[in-house]
Amino acid sequence: MQAPRREEDKASNAVGSPCILGIDLGTTSVKAVLMEETRQGPAVIASCTEATGAAIESHDISGPKRDEQDVRRIVAALDACLGKLPPQSLQRVNRIGISGQMHGVVFWKTSRGCKWVERDRRWRFEPDAVSPLVTWQDGRCSSHFLSSLPKPRSHLNVATGYGCATIYWYLANNPDFLKPYDAAGTVHDYVVTMLCGQEKPRMTTQNAASWGYFSTTSRSWNTDILRESGFPICLLPEVVQPGDIAGRTAYAWHGVPKGTEVGAALGDFQCSVRSCMTQDTDAVLNIGTSAQLTVAMPSEFRPGDTPDPNSPVSYYPYFDNRYLVVAASLNGGNAVATFVDMLLRWMADLGIQGSEPEIYQRMIKAALAQAETGLCISPTIFGERHSPERLASATGIATSNLSLGHVVRALCRGVVQNLQAMLSSDRLKQAGVQRILAGGSGICKNEVLRQEVEKAYPFPVVYGKDVDAAMGAALALRQKK
Structure with a gap:
């Protein structure tokens, strides 16, 4: 434990x-x-x-x-x-x-x-x-x-x-x-x-x-x-x-x-956003077990009563009768963790012992040494709510990009690009976003993910803000008179 x-x-x-x-x-x-x-x-x-x-x-x-x-x-x-x-x-x-x-x-x-x-x-x-x-x-x-x-x-x-x-x-x-x-x-x-x-x-x-x-x-x-x-x-x-x-x-x-x-009781996602979002021009990126990217909608925004089953974004009730537009991916740190587990299983099949922390550290080091790759990985091994039957895949496979560094770099890039496909940079610009506040255990311990976020989005990325649902839950009650 x-x-x-x-x-x-x-x-x-x-x-x-x-x-x-x-x-x-x-x-x-x-x-x-x-x-x-x-x-x-x-x-x-x-x-x-x-x-x-x-x-x-x-x-x-x-x-x-x-x-x-x-x-x-x-x-x-x-x-x-x-x-x-x-x-x-x-x-x-x-x-x-x-x-x-x-x-x-x-x-x-x-x-x-x-x-x-x-x-x-x-x-x-x-x-x-x-x-x-x-x-x-x-x-x-x-x-x-x-x-x-x-x-x-x-x-x-x-x-x-x-x-x-x-x-x-x-x-x-x-x-x-x-x-x-x-x-x-x-x-x-x-x-x-x-x-x-x-x-x-x-x-x-x-x-x-x-x-x-x-x-x-x-x-x-x-x-x-x-x-x-x-x-x-x-x-x-x-x-x-x-x-x-x-x-x-x-x-x-x-x-x-x-x-x-x-x-x-409150939603952990809303409380995570509440813990760090200080301005309406902030977008919040959280990569933990799953991954979410969100920005607050204008106070007058109201969604309709008809769902769009194909929409990659949702509108979640926030605080003070406002909504968040959210790209909520089912594939975040869990996709990377699944890859680590696969490596450990392969090693066990080969009679090689290894620990999760050691494997994780070595694969991140390998990816940091491999800044670019032609390998493309779609990491949606858990599907997505708007596309539940979607599976993970890899394309652009060549003999030159089969190293651990190439694969891990492509996997981390895929996690970020999957989010970008759901909530694009252009849409964030239209919402007036001026910076991204990034947090979550997945991104905080993975420098490769941080590099890929900074490549994908043309906004300053701030990592100093802690995305903390427990803190957000406390702050939500602090406002109550």
């Missing part, structure tokens, strides 16, 4: 002032930050990151790709994070903001969603009658299956991995699975609901839009369409605005005072 990371601002002179706890439940890790007001503005005084190790291995290799996670492990990683934050600072928390991986769905029984226990003089909750989390990466809903679903009244398409699509899949393929449950939400909706001792979740428009069958124009579910097709309407959460308070903590959770305000 990844070692937890802790950061403290020893220069903070606001000892005793109220803190906001920001949490992000990511795809592979959980992060918690403590933010307080200083004379210079909001500052993170402590943070901790913990890998979840929550992936559930699928043994059905012949069927469609499943991607599920153990909610108990996610909550355990969250407990581990909070257990490493300063207890005296946790006691000063007066608000909690939570974000998490969008689109996915978890089910629970309202009367038995969790059990509260006290250990080491700290209260925490343990998931009880809870299903696995079906994540945004789940691939069970094929194009054929999605085409059989009713058309949504929304500007957003419905794709595999979306909450409503997953529920439809269970209705068609395993209806008994749904019978024990009477509530559903994203995993961060679940955590907020348990913290507040509530039965039904209150879901923000950000998460509702990511589930499908939600109109951001009317801020309501397509209940008429869903009900007519036999969809269990009872599983749909109540929808509220981003920044609204969902409730108050039912226990003194990890020393956070009982009765502390908890914000309704």
Whole structure:
């Protein structure tokens, strides 16, 4: 398991002032930050990151790709994070903001969603009658299956991995699975609901839009369409605005005072953008497990209620009734990680031992020595939401470009060019973009990706801004009066 990371601002002179706890439940890790007001503005005084190790291995290799996670492990990683934050600072928390991986769905029984226990003089909750989390990466809903679903009244398409699509899949393929449950939400909706001792979740428009069958124009579910097709309407959460308070903590959770305000769960993407975007002329590029490029739309912009299934960009609800235009690629750091895993498997087949960090370091070094290549790699091994059947490919293969350096350079270039094809430089210019704020674990540790971004986009690229969903969740609650 990844070692937890802790950061403290020893220069903070606001000892005793109220803190906001920001949490992000990511795809592979959980992060918690403590933010307080200083004379210079909001500052993170402590943070901790913990890998979840929550992936559930699928043994059905012949069927469609499943991607599920153990909610108990996610909550355990969250407990581990909070257990490493300063207890005296946790006691000063007066608000909690939570974000998490969008689109996915978890089910629970309202009367038995969790059990509260006290250990080491700290209260925490343990998931009880809870299903696995079906994540945004789940691939069970094929194009054929999605085409059989009713058309949504929304500007957003419905794709595999979306909450409503997953529920439809269970209705068609395993209806008994749904019978024990009477509530559903994203995993961060679940955590907020348990913290507040509530039965039904209150879901923000950000998460509702990511589930499908939600109109951001009317801020309501397509209940008429869903009900007519036999969809269990009872599983749909109540929808509220981003920044609204969902409730108050039912226990003194990890020393956070009982009765502390908890914000309704937010989208991790919107919170990542909120953490670093300071001007409307900023574009934000994040390359982590997946990859996203986004810019804020004008305040008067409103999308329609008809989805364009072929559009490579989407419009996500942001804050203050605004929207982001987003190129959200399913292929980012995960494409590079898949290549590393392939190399390790090949080495194992040849009887050669190697470690992931060593292989990664060596292949980046090889690519840095190979500035150009005629090899072209389309890295869409995970498909794209607007083109789910699309596969990865390589062209321009020659005996002169088969070295590791050529291949890794072409792979990293392909990740960036795939994003550029979705949201071009010309479109960014039309939106008035003056600089790109880049972040995410994939780009921060990969100098080759950084070089390719700077080649692809004719704007200054700033790497100093941290793209941090946990910080964005805290900042979103800071604005709430």
